[in-house]
Amino acid sequence: MRRFLAQQITQGTLDAAVIGQAAAAARVASRPDAETPVGKMGSLDRIGEALKRSTPYAVKAGGTAIKGAVEAFLQPESIAIMIAIAAGVALANTNPLTGAAVNTTLVLLGWANGGLKAVQGIGAFVLATIQAQNSKTDAELEVAAKAYGEALGAMGPDLLMAIVGRFVPRKGGASSGKVSVAKTDRTTTGKAKRPPDGTSRATKSKKPVATFGARSTKTEKGAERPTASVLREIRRAKLRENKTLSKNGYPDAPGWAVKTFKSYPEPKTLPEGTKIYRVIDAESNPNGAFWTTQNPAKMSEAQWRSGAAVRGEWNGDGAYVEYTVPKGGLKVWSGEAAPQMSSDGKNVLSGGGNQLWIAQDKNSATAVSVNDAISTGWGN
Structure with missing residues (x-):
């Protein structure tokens, strides 16, 4: 009860709360659902509680943009896995005071999804885990919770969602790949992708039924060895994630979308009849935010992956959906896709292909469905 009230006060729901009578306090403490004292919790229970x-500490450290990613990181279906990961990275750290040996997979994810700051956040996450494991009192556990929050803030939404995508299984099977967090803001995988405005139906399938590929962390077709110039472009793109673009008559382009472009995208109105495309796999949302004017049927998988800079862990491909811009046109933000690190953490997908970002609001149509998917013919 004390912890619940403290949380409510911390979150601003309550200004203060007092149980004034000793007898009443004793009755609350003796209820069957009373909390287990921290000193009697197991190590994993302490980690989970912290x-x-x-x-709230993560939001304070990382801003409101990280809230959705933290919620996904700590959702009921993933919390047990995150506790195990936390314990695992702590055990993997042979020298906790210096953070010398952190789990390699997390470090690679961190470097690809936030650079040095994210990697340092992983180190702080390890130390917070050790604090949580060693906590004996509620106050000590709260200190560990604060340390976790600050670590999560440093790790950033990209890395948190990459961890969820890599380690948390989806219902019915494999892990989800990178989850987009448009609500943090970013959401389905890889790049957060959503439906265009308008009411036209997507073109019905004209090709054989698609065979979807599986998401993978292997080196993608089209990936290349990194060059200094491409690595600079990746770093520059990340610097734009806090820059929201505005233009009268157009929806704002949030930073999480802006940073997926090689340079700042331009507002553009697509005329009626324009066809746009989106490559999907079995787990994708066909009504995503990222589209292109380039027909995937006219390119190879390597050409598409390289130009669109879509990692294999985000999208297994195998099909695409087609959308015809309705009467009145469609307002988008347009530019070239920014380069991305390959899922293997070593190579790069150079980007440069046409990319459209299309905002979603309550009036957006959801005209595209998986039933409209057309096979890419890439042999998945």
Whole structure:
């Protein structure tokens, strides 16, 4: 009860709360659902409790943009896995005071999804785990929760969603790949992708039924060895994630979308009849935010992946959906796709292909469905 009230106060729901009578307080403490004292919790229970308390601290450290990613990181279906990961990285750290040996997979994910700051956040996450494991009192556990929050803030939404995508299984099978967090803001995988405005139906399938590919962390077709100039472009793109673009008559382009472009995208109105395309796999949302004017049927998988800079862990491909811009046109933000690190953490997808970002609001149509998917013919 004390922790619940403290959380409510921390979150601003309550200004203060007092149980004034000793007898009443004793009755509350003796209820069957009373909390287990921290000193009697198991090590994993302490980690889990500290993680659950960390959200307000993470939002304070990382801003409101990280809230959705933290919620996904700590959702009920993933919390047990995150506790295990936290314990695992702590055990993998042979020298906790210096953070010398952190789990290699997390470091690679961190470097690809936030650079040095994200990697340092992983180190702080390890130390917070050790604090949580060693907590004996509620106050000590709260300190660990704060440390977790600050670590999550440093890790950033990209890395948190990459961890969820890599380690948390989806219902019915494999892990989800990178989850987009448009609500943090970013959402389905890889790049957060959503439906265009308008009411036209997508073109019905004209090709054989698609065979979807599986998401993978292997080197993608079209990936290349990195050059200094491409690595600079990746770093520059990340610097734009806090820049929202505005233009009268157009929806704002949030930073999480802006940073997926090689340079700042331009507002553009697509005329009626324009066809746009979106490559999907079995797990994709066909009504995504990222589209292109380039027909995937006229290119190879390597050409598409390289130009669109879509990692294999985000999208297994195998099909695409087609959308015809309705009467009145469609307002988009347009530019070239920014380069991305390959899923293997070593190579790069150079980008440069046409990319459209289309905002979603309550009036957006959801005209495209998986039933409209057309096979890419890439042999998945």
